[in-house]
Amino acid sequence: MLTKRQPLAAAVLLLTLIGGLGAVFAVVLPEDAATYLAPTLASILVFAMFWLILQRQLGENIFGELGFLYVGLIVAYTVVPAVAFMTASFYQGGPLDQLLPESTELRTHLWRQVLFESGVASGYLLLRGRVTWQAPAIVEGQDRDDRTLVFVAILIAVSLASMTLLSAPVESYYDSYLRYDHLPWLQHKFVSVCVRMSLGLYCVLLVFLFRNYQKYKLIIPVVVAAICMHEIVYSLGARIQALLVILEAIILYHYTVKKISLKWGLLACAGLAVLFSAIELVRMLDDFSSARSVIADEGLKPAGEFISVFFPGFHL
Numbered sequence: 001m002l003t004k005r006q007p008l009a010a011a012v013l014l015l016t017l018i019g020g021l022g023a024v025f026a027v028v029l030p031e032d033a034a035t036y037l038a039p040t041l042a043s044i045l046v047f048a049m050f051w052l053i054l055q056r057q058l059g060e061n062i063f064g065e066l067g068f069l070y071v072g073l074i075v076a077y078t079v080v081p082a083v084a085f086m087t088a089s090f091y092q093g094g095p096l097d098q099l100l101p102e103s104t105e106l107r108t109h110l111w112r113q114v115l116f117e118s119g120v121a122s123g124y125l126l127l128r129g130r131v132t133w134q135a136p137a138i139v140e141g142q143d144r145d146d147r148t149l150v151f152v153a154i155l156i157a158v159s160l161a162s163m164t165l166l167s168a169p170v171e172s173y174y175d176s177y178l179r180y181d182h183l184p185w186l187q188h189k190f191v192s193v194c195v196r197m198s199l200g201l202y203c204v205l206l207v208f209l210f211r212n213y214q215k216y217k218l219i220i221p222v223v224v225a226a227i228c229m230h231e232i233v234y235s236l237g238a239r240i241q242a243l244l245v246i247l248e249a250i251i252l253y254h255y256t257v258k259k260i261s262l263k264w265g266l267l268a269c270a271g272l273a274v275l276f277s278a279i280e281l282v283r284m285l286d287d288f289s290s291a292r293s294v295i296a297d298e299g300l301k302p303a304g305e306f307i308s309v310f311f312p313g314f315h316l
Contacts, residue, residue: 018045033086035103039110040082043117047075050121057130063265064254067124069247072269074117082110145208152205159198160230166191173236202227202245210252224249232279239276246272 018041050071054062062068085106166187167179180191209216209223228242235241250268254260260268 015045018048032103035107036082036085036110039107039114040079040086042114043075043078043082043110046114046118046121047071050125053125054128057125057128058132060132061259061262063260063262064251065128066251067120067128069251071117071121071124074113074120076273078110078113078117142212145212149205149208152201152208156198156201156205159194159201162194163191163198164234170236173238176235176238199241199244202241203248206245206248206252210249210256213257220249237279239279243272243276 021041051062051068054065054068058065085103166183168182170176170179180188183191205223206220209220213220224245227245231241231245232239250260250265254265
């Protein structure tokens with residue numbers, strides 16, 4: 001394998017490939033778009049080098065590595081917005097378009113994210129070690145898991161019911177962020193606790209379901225789908241909590257049931273990106289037929305959450 005037997009050759013090949021792509025894009029892209037090219041390629045290079053070194057360090061499938069997933073998310077939140085800025089392939093005329101800073105500020109912020117990515121990757125490689133966790137062949141102490149699952153499910157149901165009953169009427173995605181602003185202080189804090197408790201208990205619920213995978217393997221997909229559907233519908237299109245639940249389920253499956261190959265993991269991530277981008281378009285237009293016509297005319301564009309990560313540093 002190239003990363004194990006010829007690490008230097010792999011690094012040289014990687015540098016040559018990215019350098020060649022940079023030279024081609026620098027010539028092809030307009031001057032405004034080329035502004036974002038250097039930090040974009042630097043982010044990809046850092047991730048690729050991190051991937052090669054981590055693969056060599058552990059010598060096995062690294063898809064389930066939390067550091068690999070976290071650095072991958074940093075790259076996604078750097079490269080996808082940069083490509084959107086280069087091609088202007090975000091939905092212009094909306095709130096995100098109004099908040100975008102100048103191109104030079106965006107380029108500077110992209111370099112900040114490359115620096116952050118480099119720090120996380122270096123620290124993870126330095127402190128990770130070579131030991132990998134193996135799921136036990138026999139899971140002990142399962143005699144009370146059923147009662148725990150019932151208790152956690154009841155707490156989740158009570159939290160979601162409280163949030164629904166105390167919510168103001170909501171007609172749009174942006175209204176969903178203000179649905180509790182009418183409440184007195186004490187009730188507002190109670191709802192805040194319910195929100196946090198439900199999100200945390202989703203993870204607890206999945207952990208105990210996967211601890212008893214053979215018993216609940218048919219129920220787990222239904223539970224994951226129900227949670228994701230509720231979070232997307234209740235928020236009128238927000239997808240971050242649904243994404244976290246799906247990632248939790250994937251990682252739990254990887255560690256407790258069967259290893260997921262890197263190829264299938266990346267394909268699943270690509271599929272999620274397409275699906276969630278389509279959900280955003282439907283949310284914006286409130287109409288499936290209009291969404292289809294926009295996709296036919298303009299193509300499917302990156303989800304707005306990838307671009308919104310740039311706003312806090314400039315506007316809050």
